[in-house]
Amino acid sequence: MPRLSIDTPYLAEQLRALLSIPSPTGYTDTIVRHVSLELERLGLKVELTRRGAIVAVRQGSRRASSRAIVSHVDTLGAQVKAIKANGRLELVPIGTWSARFAEGARTTIFSEKGAYRGTILPLKASGHTYNEEIDTLPIGWDHVELRIDAMARSRAEVDRLGIEIGDIVAIDPQPEFLENGFIVSRHLDNKAGVAITLAAIQALEREGAVTPVDTHWLFTIAEEVGVGAASILEPDVASMVAIDNGTSAPGQNSSEFGVTIAMADQTGPFDYHLTKKLVRLCKDEDIRYQKDIFRYYRSDSASAIEAGHDVRTALVTFGVDASHGWERIHMHALRSVAELVTAYAISPVEIERDLEAHAGLKGFTRQPLAEAAQALVDVSVEEPHDETP
Numbered sequence: 374m375p376r377l378s379i380d381t382p383y384l385a386e387q388l389r390a391l392l393s394i395p396s397p398t399g400y401t402d403t404i405v406r407h408v409s410l411e412l413e414r415l416g417l418k419v420e421l422t423r424r425g426a427i428v429a430v431r432q433g434s435r436r437a438s439s440r441a442i443v444s445h446v447d448t449l450g451a452q453v454k455a456i457k458a459n460g461r462l463e464l465v466p467i468g469t470w471s472a473r474f475a476e477g478a479r480t481t482i483f484s485e486k487g488a489y490r491g492t493i494l495p496l497k498a499s500g501h502t503y504n505e506e507i508d509t510l511p512i513g514w515d516h517v518e519l520r521i522d523a524m525a526r527s528r529a530e531v532d533r534l535g536i537e538i539g540d541i542v543a544i545d546p547q548p549e550f551l552e553n554g555f556i557v558s559r560h561l562d563n564k565a566g567v568a569i570t571l572a573a574i575q576a577l578e579r580e581g582a583v584t585p586v587d588t589h590w591l592f593t594i595a596e597e598v599g600v601g602a603a604s605i606l607e608p609d610v611a612s613m614v615a616i617d618n619g620t621s622a623p624g625q626n627s628s629e630f631g632v633t634i635a636m637a638d639q640t641g642p643f644d645y646h647l648t649k650k651l652v653r654l655c656k657d658e659d660i661r662y663q664k665d666i667f668r669y670y671r672s673d674s675a676s677a678i679e680a681g682h683d684v685r686t687a688l689v690t691f692g693v694d695a696s697h698g699w700e701r702i703h704m705h706a707l708r709s710v711a712e713l714v715t716a717y718a719i720s721p722v723e724i725e726r727d728l729e730a731h732a733g734l735k736g737f738t739r740q741p742l743a744e745a746a747q748a749l750v751d752v753s754v755e756e757p758h759d760e761t762p
Contacts, residue, residue, distance in 0.1 A: 376658040377576040377715040379708045385550060387411070388568035388707075392558055395481060395543030397450020397467050401425055401594040404446045408592055411571060415578050417590065426605045427592035431577065433584035438611040438727045441589040441684070442573070442714060443673045444566035445596035445617070448559075449697060451475070451493075451542040453482070453519075460526045462519035464493070464542060468597035472514045474698040478559075479545040480519060486535025490522040491542075554704040555629075561693055561700040566616040567592060569691070569707055573714040582715070585722050593673055601676030611727040612647050612685040614717060615673045616710060618700075619665060619690030627692040629703040631661030632713050635688035638667045640675040644685035646724065646738050651687055654716045660709050665690075683730065689713060 396404040405425040412419050417429040427446075433439070449470045455463040462482070466472075475493045482489045495517055497503040497510050510516055519542065525531045548558035556565075574590060576582075589610055593601050596617075606613065619627035619635065627633040634651055635643060655662040674686035691706035726736035 375716075376660065376712045377580055377582065379572050379576055379711040379715075380579075381572075381704060381708055383575055384568050384572035384707055384711065385704070387571045388556070388565055389548065389550070391446075391564040391567055392546045392548045392560060396446055396448055397541055397543050398447040398595050398597045399452075399467065400450070400483060400541040400543065401447050405592075405594065408446060408567060408571075412574070412590070415571070415574050417574065422605060424594060426594050427590075428605060428607075429590040431574070431584065431588045431590065433586040433588060435585070436587050436609055438722060439587040439589055439607070439609045440584075440718065441591055441606060441610045441613040442570060442718070443591040443593060443602050443605075443613055443615050444570045445563045445593040445601060445673060446567055447594050447597050448544075448562070448564065449597055450544055451480075451519075453536065453538050453540045453542065455538060456528050456531050456536070457518065458528060460521065460528065460531050462491075462521065462531075462536070462542075464514060464517065464519055466514060467541075468697075470697040471512065472517050473512050475514075475517055475544070479547070481543045481545070482519070482521065482536060483541045483543070484535040484537065489534060489536065491519045492522070493517050493519050555701060556704065557699070557701045559700060561702050562618040562696055563596065563616070565691055565702055565707055566618070569616055569711045569714065572707075572711045573718070576711070576715050577718060582719050584718050585720075588718050591673075596673050596676070599671065599676060601673035602682075603676040603680035606677055606682050606684060608730070610682075610684055611724075612644070613674060613677060613687075614647070614651070614714070615686065615688045616714065617672045617688060617690055618693040618696050618702075620667055620670065620696050621692035621694045622696075625667075626663050626665040627690065628663055628706070629692040629694060629701070630705045630709075631663060632706070632709045633690045633692050634662055634664050635690055636664050636666050638670045638672065638675060638688065640671055640678070643674065643687045645740060647685040647687040650720070650723065651689060651713065651717060654720060655713060658712065658716050660712050660716070662709075662713075685727070
């Protein structure tokens with residue numbers, strides 16, 4: 374079966390819905406419910422871990438050496454670090470992002486007594502008061518504060534609102550879907566990845582596609598703080614492909630068009646054989662692609678390996694301009710990644726030895742170029758040396 378057609382209006386519809394649900398790490402229950410209900414509507418049985426990570430298994434021809442496709446529903450955000458004497462809130466970030474992109478953000482503060490709106494501002498926000506000092510203020514979380522849109526002029530008034538240290542702050546995404554295919558929004562990392570996953574599942578279900586092994590569709594809830602897929606994998610899973618954002622920026626090879634296949638991130642190279650297969654699928658199915666290496670980046674794959682899971686891992690991405698800031702993507706990349714995911718899901722199993730967690734050398738993978746290089750070394754060592762002057 375060739376690559377499947379992706380319903381891009383459905384993909385866009387899901388992305389809009391996901392962006393409308395606040396889900397900073399630690400505050401993901403609502404989006405977990407949304408994704409779970411959509412998975413059930415598509416015909417999959419859903420199970421949740423204690424904290425809310427989602428596992429939905431689509432049955433294949435066999436259970437052993439299953440495949441996993443993982444994306445994460447959590448986003449960047451902030452928490453209340455302190456309540457200041459003037460009623461403003463000091464913040465700490467959830468996830469790794471610069472206060473440069475927090476300045477001016479509209480927010481929602483979730484407290485025990487209700488949700489409040491607010492704006493993150495630099496400490497010196499009024500040009501009429503501070504003149505040129507607004508341009509010389511350093512950038513950092515110590516130099517911004519959250520102004521609450523309520524009667525909050527002192528600690529006592531903030532206390533009456535029920536806002537406390539540790540309360541979660543969600544950052545408005547402010548999405549724009551342009552007619553030329555560009556999408557501009559915060560939190561495209563990784564709500565676009567979740568929308569891609571749902572669109573791939575929808576295509577597989579619509580076509581009644583048969584897969585050679587079970588496919589575990591995973592949605593994690595704490596990737597932005599480094600936890601990711603650390604504890605969600607079942608022992609039957611032999612390979613896992615993560616869907617996340619690629620970093621389109623000077624010095625990178627990622628693109629907002631086509632699939633960007635990550636060859637390595639800061640934790641090291643991805644699995645040689647799985648990555649090679651994904652590249653081959655792009656070539657065979659005429660899916661535009663490029664390769665890249667990310668130096669300051671980790672994903673669900675990294676957390677799974679670091680947790681001790683013996684699985685082959687790969688990372689496929691949609692190029693994001695200004696990642697973890699004012700993000701922009703193009704629908705071409707989202708559709709292309711979804712096409713690759715469907716092609717991978719229905720592709721035959723090539724490494725049968727992965728049926729067993731532990732096995733002998735028989736059937737073990739080969740890296741032919743490395744073996745050829747070793748043969749050349751062996752020949753050069755064995756050749757006699759002519760010592761005739």
